[in-house]
Amino acid sequence: MDYADDSLGNGAYAGLPIVHVPEGEEPRELPAPEAAAWRIGVDRNGGGKSFEELFLSFVGTVDTTKVTTLIIGDWGNAYERDSSEVVRLLTEHAERLPALRMLYLGEISREEAEISWIQQSDVTPLLTAFPLLERLEVRGGSGLELSPVRHEHLRDLTVESGGLPARVVRGVAESTFPALEHLELWLGVDEYGGDATLADMAGILSGERLPALRHLGLQNSEIQDEIAAAVASAPVVARLESLALSMGSLGDEGAEALLSGQPLTHLKHLDLCHHYLTDPMVARVEEAFAGSGVEVDLSEQEEPEDEWRYVAVSE
CATH class of the missing domain: 3.80.10.10 (Ribonuclease Inhibitor)
Structure with missing residues (x-):
């Protein structure tokens, strides 16, 4: 069994279909906010938007007040840059995510970064900012607090x-x-x-x-x-x-x-x-x-x- 890459192989998380956040280039029909596990992650080939741009596109396009499940993928060279920007963006926008119950921080494949190369940060603010959170999953221990x-x-x-x-x-x-x-x-x-x-x-x-x-x-x-x-x-x-x-x-x-x-x-x-x-x-x-x-x-x-x-x- 490949434990390190065994999490989301069926295209679902916590019983919800995984939907990549829209980047805004082409309009498309989106599911109800509460009916999807929304994934935010940069293009591992280096194209497209930065993580912050993707996140702001997400909160500007989706009714995030109803989002229950959020998956954070690669925030951009996660083997070099830690997750502090992700934590900052989530905590700064906590009021726009009042229904968030499940959060996966670091759903990053081996091709993007080996598990021990993933640079994490202090995740304590996430628990403080989201007092109703029911599930927290973190991948990667380097730099984790x-x-x-x-x-x-x-x-x-x-x-x-x-x-x-x-x-x-x-x-x-x-x-x-x-x-x-x-x-x-x-x-x-x-x-x-x-x-x-x-x-x-x-x-x-x-x-x-x-x-x-x-x-x-x-x-x-x-x-x-x-x-x-x-x-x-x-x-x-x-x-x-x-x-x-x-x-x-x-x-x-x-x-x-x-x-x-x-x-x-x-x-x-x-x-x-x-x-x-x-x-x-x-x-x-x-x-x-x-x-x-x-x-x-x-x-x-x-x-x-x-x-x-x-x-x-x-x-």
Whole structure:
């Protein structure tokens, strides 16, 4: 599976058809503002309008007071320029986007910029400017900042990266999200800035500020065994319906910790896809959950290369 390019392949997002914002050259019939996931992104070949021009065309052409879903693609050489201009434009025009509920910042293909080359910025102002936002998805960890916040309505937070800085993980862990049901973090590797430790995840694992959490994904990590061991006794797990420790370097040590820890048979789904478990351990995990009703994903069994275990998404 090509995780890094697997998000919008069907031409839809959050159940809505993706519509590229009009550039104004040719009039065309547009869908109702609330019936589309509007995508703003510059032409990767360098032609056409700048991101700011596209954004201003969007707010000038579409009734943005009814727009619920917005996808931000390449803001122009995203491997060199960070997303601060995007954040500025969105926050400055927040009053014109009162219905915005879903925002994807950085829907950028590998051809435009590898995930670890995407230059992000401080996304905290987005949560402040859009207090009714329900879903925030961010791709790229380089330069990413997130300060601790309280947000009453956010239900889904996903950060995809090849290396997620510890400061961002702490920002999430120290935030209060009463409505958050889905949290997914691609932690990545130290080489690309993924320097978070278990201590940085403490607030997430305790679940004290995440009373509604039902899905937790701590994924794509080179310390996946350590994370599995921590999860095995983490208070937050008891309220989960699904748990993802996939895409990383999970081996027999981490799997043993899961089997020896608190019961996981209340889960509906346990995602261990892309792992380094040996055949005997795979059999043990399958046996442990046989007949429990838990759907366990043990696909993509990997083999270490010269004893090295690689995560699914790094560069």
